[in-house]
Amino acid sequence: MGIGLFFTSCTDVVDVDLTTEEPNLVIEASLDWEINDTGATTGNEQTVKLSMSSPYFSQDQVEMVTGATVKVVNNATGEEYPFTDQNNGYYTTFSFEPLVNQSFTLYVEYDGESYEATDTFEEGTVxxxxxxxxxxxxxxxxxxxxxxxxxxxxxxxxxxxxxxxxxxxxxxxxxxxxxxxxxxxxxxxxxxxxxxxxxxxxxxxxxxxxNFYSITEPYYNYMNILIYQAEEVGNPFSTVPVGLQGNCKNVSGGKDAYGYFRTTQVNQVTYTVQ
CATH class of the missing domain: 2.60.40 (Immunoglobulin-like)
Structure with a gap:
């Protein structure tokens, strides 16, 4: 006599309410000063990009930030370099003067909040x-x-x-x-x-x-975490990446901005595979 065992199951759709935060300012400010075996370029043309953060699973287009005030200051001389709003989230200058081993501070004013970040131009390697x-x-x-x-x-x-x-x-x-x-x-x-x-x-x-960059130790630590998070994407056992905090501090008492203010010398080389 045979005994048949039958198992049935049902599938319930579970809606999970994910916690989302309010959009936050994102500052992408990489001031790169190109060098080669004959010396350095002027490094006068630089760009800062401002946008707003979006939820991890969002498919919406990134919101670019206009109407901000952006400048960089040489901390030794007090020389100021204002960045002009291009009305598309990008702010540019054509008069920046980089100096090796000199620290600079980025100042951003937006929506009643003030943000500051400081970094130092490390001497580059070729x-x-x-x-x-x-x-x-x-x-x-x-x-x-x-x-x-x-x-x-x-x-x-x-x-x-x-x-x-x-x-x-x-x-x-x-x-x-x-x-x-x-x-x-x-x-x-x-x-x-x-x-x-x-x-x-x-x-x-x-x-x-x-592109070979010489960077400061804080930026090195920041990038190590960022690379780790990127490599974990797609791993079924990994956690959802959290907002990575850079060096852009809100000095008005509000929430710090995401992103990083980086000043670096960079050596650029192109190679064609034989």
């Missing part, structure tokens, strides 16, 4: 050589781009690198310090993993831009 190989990366069947630079042994250095292959949707980014490599000739590499169906490995003819 990439001395770029080549390619298949031996130094994670996969010996794939091509990697190698870049070389001399670390300055007289100070603690923190680095931020952006790689962009022409045609890709996003940059690849990394951060590292000279804690264990101080004063050495350094070789790092860039390789695209072919395990991801959406990414093709490097191939002959690919053009890759390398």
């Amino acid at each position: 990439i001395s050589n770029v080549d390619q190989s298949t031996e130094g990366g994670f996969d010996t069947d794939l091509t990697e781009i190698n870049y070389y630079f001399q670390d300055d042994a007289t100070r603690d250095n923190f680095y931020f690198v952006k790689f962009y292959r022409d045609g890709d949707l996003l940059n690849s980014i990394e951060t590292f310090s000279d804690e264990f490599i101080n004063g050495n000739l350094i070789n790092n590499f860039y390789e695209l993993d072919d395990d991801d169906d959406d990414i093709e490995p490097l191939k002959p003819g690919d053009v890759v831009d390398i």
Whole structure:
């Protein structure tokens, strides 16, 4: 005699009320001063972007902020550099004067609130050589781009690198310090993993831009958290990313702005894969 066991189930739709916060000011202020093996550019043209935050799952278009007052001040000389509102969320200046090892403060006035942030131009490091190989990366069947630079042994250095292959949707980014490599000739590499169906490995003819930034330790720590959060997206066991707090403080007593005021020297190199 056989006994049949039948199990039935039903599915209930559960509506979860997610807590959402009020939109908050987002400040994207990266003052980049380009250098190369022959010296530095003037660095006079700079841009600050202001917008409002939106909920994590929102599909709405980002709200750009106009009508703000934006300026940067040299903290040693008191020289002020006003940024002109372009009426699209971007504020620009063509008269900025960057200085190595000099601190600058960003001032933003918007909607009755005042925000301030300070950062220092770290002396930049120049990439001395770029080549390619298949031996130094994670996969010996794939091509990697190698870049070389001399670390300055007289100070603690923190680095931020952006790689962009022409045609890709996003940059690849990394951060590292000279804690264990101080004063050495350094070789790092860039390789695209072919395990991801959406990414093709490097191939002959690919053009890759390398932006090599010298940054302060606080910005290094900020970017490490940001990169970790980005890498966790898509992990079913990860938590929903929280708003990452940068250095833009509300000095009026209200909520601090999101984003970061960064002042850096950057070395830009372009390499074509052979």
